[in-house]
Amino acid sequence: MTTExxxxxAQDGKKFPGKTYVEELLxxxxxxxxxxLFDAMFLIHRAHTTMLxxxxxxxxxxxxxxxxxxxxxxxxxxxxxxxxxxxxxxxxLVESEIGKVIGDELAGKMHIAKSxxxxxxxxxxxxxxxxxxxLIADTQGLAEAILRxxxxxxxxxxxxxxxxxxxxxxxxxxxxxAIYDNVTRDITRLxxxxxxxxxxxxxxxxxxTSGFPINRERMVELLDFDGLIExxxxxxxxxxxxxxxxxxxxxxxxxxxxxIQELLRMASKEVDLLKVSDAYVQISSIMPQxxxxxxxxxxxxxxxxAAAEGLAVIHMLHNxxxxxxxxxxxxxxxHLYAGFxxxxxxxxxxxxxxxxxxxxxxxxxxxxxxxxxxxxxxADVLARDYxxxxxxxxxxxxxxxxxxxxxxxxxxxxxxxxxxxxxxxVELSLDDWxxxxxxxxxxxxxxxxxxxxxxxxRQMIQKRKNGV
Numbered sequence: 001m002t003t004e005x006x007x008x009x010a011q012d013g014k015k016f017p018g019k020t021y022v023e024e025l026l027x028x029x030x031x032x033x034x035x036x037l038f039d040a041m042f043l044i045h046r047a048h049t050t051m052l053x054x055x056x057x058x059x060x061x062x063x064x065x066x067x068x069x070x071x072x073x074x075x076x077x078x079x080x081x082x083x084x085x086x087x088x089x090x091x092x093l094v095e096s097e098i099g100k101v102i103g104d105e106l107a108g109k110m111h112i113a114k115s116x117x118x119x120x121x122x123x124x125x126x127x128x129x130x131x132x133x134x135l136i137a138d139t140q141g142l143a144e145a146i147l148r149x150x151x152x153x154x155x156x157x158x159x160x161x162x163x164x165x166x167x168x169x170x171x172x173x174x175x176x177x178a179i180y181d182n183v184t185r186d187i188t189r190l191x192x193x194x195x196x197x198x199x200x201x202x203x204x205x206x207x208x209t210s211g212f213p214i215n216r217e218r219m220v221e222l223l224d225f226d227g228l229i230e231x232x233x234x235x236x237x238x239x240x241x242x243x244x245x246x247x248x249x250x251x252x253x254x255x256x257x258x259x260i261q262e263l264l265r266m267a268s269k270e271v272d273l274l275k276v277s278d279a280y281v282q283i284s285s286i287m288p289q290x291x292x293x294x295x296x297x298x299x300x301x302x303x304x305x306a307a308a309e310g311l312a313v314i315h316m317l318h319n320x321x322x323x324x325x326x327x328x329x330x331x332x333x334x335h336l337y338a339g340f341x342x343x344x345x346x347x348x349x350x351x352x353x354x355x356x357x358x359x360x361x362x363x364x365x366x367x368x369x370x371x372x373x374x375x376x377x378x379a380d381v382l383a384r385d386y387x388x389x390x391x392x393x394x395x396x397x398x399x400x401x402x403x404x405x406x407x408x409x410x411x412x413x414x415x416x417x418x419x420x421x422x423x424x425x426v427e428l429s430l431d432d433w434x435x436x437x438x439x440x441x442x443x444x445x446x447x448x449x450x451x452x453x454x455x456x457x458r459q460m461i462q463k464r465k466n467g468v
Contacts, residue, residue, distance in 0.1 A: 150176035169439035201235035309339030
């Protein structure tokens with residue numbers, strides 16, 4: 001009787017590669033390599049061959065023939081490449097194709113002092129640096145759009161929130177400068193990740209370099225890296241460039257998701273401070289009155305998804321052996337690439353939304369008059385101008401807040417005589433009370449560094465424009 005094992009092996013095979021292994025691992029890996037690593041692979045082949053020729057390890061004739069073959073095979077339509085059990089991966093298939101053009105023996109010489117290990121690490125770094133470079137550029141474009149809107153709204157008074165509750169008066173310009181600074185710190189993190197990524201591992205070979213007299217420094221130049229990972233074990237085994245890239249991705253997307261959520265709140269009909277351009281809203285299939293800001297909703301979701309891709313990278317590397325391992329290679333890389341692709345979509349969508357948004361200045365000002373958000377100024381005025389200790393002044397302001405709430409009154413609805421009666425032993429002037437209840441005065445009086453005063457905000461914006 002045929003056993004279950006025999007039935008399975010008859011279907012799946014007894015020799016490498018088994019059918020399941022092909023379908024669930026080798027084919028998907030091959031397709032990922034074809035999509036992401038094809039160009040970087042040929043870039044490395046050319047650079048390494050050039051270095052071997054310059055070092056006299058290959059003759060000029062050999063080197064030029066190899067380069068000709070590399071260039072010829074690179075022209076093939078990668079979309080026509082299919083996994084074959086004859087080759088373990090794209091690396092060997094490309095070598096075979098080059099061999100068809102220049103002969104297998106000469107094609108084999110192309111790999112003198114080169115391993116799939118250092119070549120793989122270099123390919124990952126080349127692809128990743130391109131994603132980082134693009135995300136840096138796009139995020140800078142987003143930051144510039146935010147700063148332009150901030151400049152247009154330095155005097156646009158609005159409520160600031162703490163713990164999701166109306167807190168004090170600020171301006172939309174002041175708020176946007178805060179977001180701009182957050183974004184630019186993430187740009188700095190992306191740039192630092194780029195510097196870590198853009199270092200050459202080439203010449204490390206498997207993990208211990210090579211007995212051939214190669215020039216690792218020349219490979220730095222040929223591949224446009226910024227420097228060399230000197231220790232060959234470090235070049236192959238560490239992989240912290242993946243963690244740093246993932247962390248930068250997580251940071252920029254997490255931070256962006258937070259203020260996107262804030263803008264979505266402002267765009268709600270109830271709050272009604274922010275209007276998203278018609279170009280970036282969708283209507284309901286059944287409710288004709290709806291203007292759904294789905295551009296920002298998609299951006300929020302994509303930001304979360306991109307951050308999750310970064311977290312996947314960190315989790316895949318956690319507690320792995322220190323050396324050459326598959327965990328950091330074919331199965332991990334697509335998470336980073338997918339994360340950066342999503343991040344690019346977010347930054348591009350949100351740049352368009354920011355450039356075209358409209359802000360409801362009148363409604364924002366009215367909201368800044370409500371919920372007693374200027375009452376902090378009452379305590380300040382009492383302490384600064386009426387000789388009341390700050391703790392006692394704060395207590396009196398608290399009494400006013402409680403009485404106003406009990407009577408369902410806003411501060412601007414209460415006459416100064418009533419305020420003085422509630423405070424009992426202090427007589428505020430009418431001018432002082434009118435200034436206290438005016439959110440514009442609240443904003444104007446905060447003239448210290450980083451404050452809400454429009455001139456201070458203008459100075460902050462100019463400093464950022466000047467790169468200070």
